[in-house]
Amino acid sequence: MPEDTIVAPATAQGRGAISMVRLSGSEAFSIAKKIFRPAGKILPRRVLYGKFYDFQENTFFDDGMGIFYRSPRSYTGEDMVELTPHGNPVIVWRIVELAVEAGARLARPGEFTYRAFLNGKMDLVRAEAVEDLVEAQSLEGVKLSFSQLQGSLSQKIEGLRESLLSAAVLLETGIEFPDQGIEIERPRLQEAIREALERIEELLSLFETGKQLLEGITLVLVGKPNAGKSSIFNALLEEERAIVTEVPGTTRDFLREKLIIDGVAFIIIDTAGMNPVPKDEIEREGMRRAELLIQESDGVLLVLDGSSPLEPADRKLMKMTEGKKKVVLINKADLPLVLSPEEIKRLLGLPPLIVSAKTREGLEKLRVFLKENFLKALPPQKLYINSRQRISLQKAARHLKEALALQAEELIAEQLRGAIGALDELLGKITPGDILNSIFSRFCIGK
Numbered sequence: 001m002p003e004d005t006i007v008a009p010a011t012a013q014g015r016g017a018i019s020m021v022r023l024s025g026s027e028a029f030s031i032a033k034k035i036f037r038p039a040g041k042i043l044p045r046r047v048l049y050g051k052f053y054d055f056q057e058n059t060f061f062d063d064g065m066g067i068f069y070r071s072p073r074s075y076t077g078e079d080m081v082e083l084t085p086h087g088n089p090v091i092v093w094r095i096v097e098l099a100v101e102a103g104a105r106l107a108r109p110g111e112f113t114y115r116a117f118l119n120g121k122m123d124l125v126r127a128e129a130v131e132d133l134v135e136a137q138s139l140e141g142v143k144l145s146f147s148q149l150q151g152s153l154s155q156k157i158e159g160l161r162e163s164l165l166s167a168a169v170l171l172e173t174g175i176e177f178p179d180q181g182i183e184i185e186r187p188r189l190q191e192a193i194r195e196a197l198e199r200i201e202e203l204l205s206l207f208e209t210g211k212q213l214l215e216g217i218t219l220v221l222v223g224k225p226n227a228g229k230s231s232i233f234n235a236l237l238e239e240e241r242a243i244v245t246e247v248p249g250t251t252r253d254f255l256r257e258k259l260i261i262d263g264v265a266f267i268i269i270d271t272a273g274m275n276p277v278p279k280d281e282i283e284r285e286g287m288r289r290a291e292l293l294i295q296e297s298d299g300v301l302l303v304l305d306g307s308s309p310l311e312p313a314d315r316k317l318m319k320m321t322e323g324k325k326k327v328v329l330i331n332k333a334d335l336p337l338v339l340s341p342e343e344i345k346r347l348l349g350l351p352p353l354i355v356s357a358k359t360r361e362g363l364e365k366l367r368v369f370l371k372e373n374f375l376k377a378l379p380p381q382k383l384y385i386n387s388r389q390r391i392s393l394q395k396a397a398r399h400l401k402e403a404l405a406l407q408a409e410e411l412i413a414e415q416l417r418g419a420i421g422a423l424d425e426l427l428g429k430i431t432p433g434d435i436l437n438s439i440f441s442r443f444c445i446g447k
């Protein structure tokens, strides 16, 4: 079936040295040739210099490079052209317009990758890795998604699927042809299932780290009014983002900023109107929201004012953040210290860091501490799973656990098939269309 030809800018909007427009589909070459006039013969997969031609106005309007890819040797697996004019959105959109005029259709977000998936160029896991690679917030996240794109997870899943499939086939053959003497060794079967289950649980354990590396580790600044939360927020980010005032409780909304420490992204959140001893409904609401934020975060930075004694507000926050991963900061170390670090350590069971947002004393120590304490160990094999993949793996694990508890061979075979189905779903072999649509429409490439 000849697919319609799609076109879209492949680079982000904005000005720069160059930009790229991509075309894919059966008419990609003929449409591109109307707009791009190469100096020489068109050779596939070669960088060609040429001029951009406006066939409506009969003028040349730019020059640059073009690459023509013959199906199936292209990103999408279809005939594809990449045009690289100068980086001006006016030029980019004129090329897109002309391509549409010549018969192409504007691509939907993610459609190039969707076509690559449909044409067997990549499975669903790799397609998702493309999106993660573009969205990753830190270098570690980039490395991780690139490794995923290379197929590290896909290969693991394929391997699992193979071993479950051969177990299922063996079982089913034994059931269907009982007199052929196919002996199913139950202990070996159990062992195979148990091993598969173990490998799945191992993959499931990667979820959190992957999320942290790709999206960043969220940390909420917690402390009574005037403890110095906003000052620390600013000092960490080295810019005056949050409003620092002498009137307690003045920061009105949540501020989120990204902080990269050695290639790892942290999302630091400065809370609004956090007052653990609320005076009115607004402050009560602020506190409710802060509590939700704390629950959802990966950890908290508990800020104490070192220049004044502990107050009920401090104790309340300590109680509220009990069991949460945290760093305790004794701030305002440039002033005479009233709080005793030993007492804080005794109260909270962990040694506080002594800092000053004003002089920046101790902030470097804080950065090192964050990097070393908040990231769960880096995954040794550079694997991760996203929440969609986690659901499929959980489903597979449930089937395998069920299989281990069963006696009748028919029933065990059925559970194995269920587990294989869940893995197929993960790889996109049998994923329903609406799920695929929602996955690919998230892509920002080609938008």
Ligand SMILES: Nc1nc2c(ncn2[C@@H]2O[C@H](COP(=O)(O)OP(=O)(O)O)[C@@H](O)[C@H]2O)c(=O)[nH]1
Pocket: 223, 224, 225, 226, 227, 228, 229, 230, 231, 232, 243, 244, 245, 246, 248, 249, 250, 251, 331, 332, 333, 334, 335, 355, 356, 357, 358, 359
């Ligand atoms: N001396 C001193 N003052 C500080 C320090 N950190 C914050 N402050 C002051 O404490 C007050 C409250 O700070 P702010 O960051 O707005 O506190 P928040 O309510 O917790 O966000 C301001 O007057 C700050 O200048 C510090 O390290 N040393």
Ligand SMILES: [Mg+2]
Pocket: 229, 230, 231, 242, 243, 244, 250, 251
């Ligand atoms: Mg503040």
